[in-house]
Amino acid sequence: MRPFDVIVVSHGNLAEAMVDSACMICGDAEAVRTVGLHPVESPESFTERLLAAISPNRPTLILSDLYGGTPHNVAMATARRSEAIRCVSGVNLGLLLEAITADETLDDALVERLVALAREGVTELTSRAGSPS
Amino acid sequence: MRPFDVIVVSHGNLAEAMVDSACMICGDAEAVRTVGLHPVESPESFTERLLAAISPNRPTLILSDLYGGTPHNVAMATARRSEAIRCVSGVNLGLLLEAITADETLDDALVERLVALAREGVTELTSRAGSPS
Numbered sequence: 001m002r003p004f005d006v007i008v009v010s011h012g013n014l015a016e017a018m019v020d021s022a023c024m025i026c027g028d029a030e031a032v033r034t035v036g037l038h039p040v041e042s043p044e045s046f047t048e049r050l051l052a053a054i055s056p057n058r059p060t061l062i063l064s065d066l067y068g069g070t071p072h073n074v075a076m077a078t079a080r081r082s083e084a085i086r087c088v089s090g091v092n093l094g095l096l097l098e099a100i101t102a103d104e105t106l107d108d109a110l111v112e113r114l115v116a117l118a119r120e121g122v123t124e125l126t127s128r129a130g131s132p133s
Numbered sequence: 134m135r136p137f138d139v140i141v142v143s144h145g146n147l148a149e150a151m152v153d154s155a156c157m158i159c160g161d162a163e164a165v166r167t168v169g170l171h172p173v174e175s176p177e178s179f180t181e182r183l184l185a186a187i188s189p190n191r192p193t194l195i196l197s198d199l200y201g202g203t204p205h206n207v208a209m210a211t212a213r214r215s216e217a218i219r220c221v222s223g224v225n226l227g228l229l230l231e232a233i234t235a236d237e238t239l240d241d242a243l244v245e246r247l248v249a250l251a252r253e254g255v256t257e258l259t260s261r262a263g264s265p266s
Contacts, residue, residue, distance in 0.1 A: 011157045014226065017150030021198065024144045024172055039157055065154065065226040067254050076258045090254035092225040093147065093198040111257050119252040121200050121223035124244050125209045 004059035004106035006099050007033045008091060009050060009071035022096050029100050037071050047074050059084050059106040061099055061114075063091035086111050094121035137192035137239035139232050140166045141224060142183060142204035155229050162233050170204050180207050192217050192239040194232055194247075196224035219244050227254035 008015035015034035022029040033053045037046050054060055062079065064072040067089040079085040086106055088095065095118035104110045141148035148167035155162040166186045170179050187193055195212065197205040200222040212218040219239055221228065228251035237243045 011154040011226070012150065014147075014150045014154040017145065017147045021144040021147040024170075025199075025202070037157075064258075066158075066230075067227065067256060067258075069158070069226075072258070079258070087258040089256050089258055090225045090227055090251070092223045092251075092255070093144070093202075094200065094223055095255065097199075115255055115257055118223070118225075118255040122225070122228065122248055122251040122255075123200060123222050124248055125197075125200075125205070125212070125220040125222055 002031070003102070003104060004061055005033070005055060006061050006063065006096075007035065007050070007053050008063045008065075008096065009035045009037075009075050010065035010091075011037050011069060011071060012039070014065055018091065018093060018096055021093055022100060025093075026097060026100060029096070032096075032100060035071070037069075043070055043074055046070060047078065050074055050078055054078070054085070057084060060086070061106055061111075062087045063096060063099060064089045065091055088115060088118070090118065092118055092121060094118055135164070136235070136237060137194055138166070138188060139194050139196065139229070140168065140183070140186050141196045141198075141229065142168045142170075142208050143198035143224075144170050144202060144204060145172070147198055151224065151226060151229055154226055155233060158226075159230060159233060162229070165229075165233060168204070170202075176203055176207055179203060180211065183207055183211055187211070187218070190217060193219070194239055194244075195220045196229060196232060197222045198224055221248060221251070223251065225251055225254060227251055 062075040
């Protein structure tokens with residue numbers, strides 16, 4: 001069993017598509033849950049569906065698509081109800097892959113490492129051939 | 134007309150889903166093109182489709198899903214053929230929204246600003262209520 005659950009939340013189908021893309025690369029993302037905000041959905045409805053996706057008492061990492069968006073705001077409010085839930089915003093494919101393959105406890109050190117790796121993965125490529133900086 | 138074109142490239146349908154999600158928020162992303170790598174597609178085929186999506190001589194920003202993945206590698210090789218093309222890896226929804234709404238010339242300063250904004254959008258939310266840092 002993974003050391004923690006991963007849930008991706010987003011506007012629309014972005015979360016589901018990102019998990020599908022992760023599966024293309026690592027083939028092991030099927031168990032990751034997703035909750036996508038429908039175009040006319042209320043925050044209350046989205047909250048209900050997010051809560052239904054969370055396994056009680058399981059350490060859970062929620063990755064949200066956009067700081068300040070409804071999925072993010074709902075995730076943050078949900079995380080405040082339980083110390084077992086952590087949230088990171090601005091998910092990109094690199095962050096999702098790192099979260100899926102992490103074999104550590106979901107603690108401050110892991111969250112900081114995931115945030116750092118996701119940020120390092122955002123890089124301008126055109127002017128150089130080296131690794132991200 | 135926008136000052137530059139935006140193309141999102143990804144594994145699978147991630148690029149298309151991200152643009153759809155951006156449309157949910159800003160309603161102005163329809164013109165953004167996407168090229169998604171199919172599960173069994175060769176880099177050569179993907180290259181052909183990316184080249185077909187680029188308007189010759191138009192400043193073009195390519196946003197790729199993952200540093201080191203095939204979409205990224207093809208985008209970087211393509212960008213090296215033209216100074217009008219810039220690439221940024223690790224796209225997240227915040228980066229796409231900033232790129233879509235940018236009203237500036239596609240130059241070093243803009244690319245640096247976009248990279249910085251995308252990185253700032255990756256943040257751990259759980260332990261504080263303030264803005265990203």
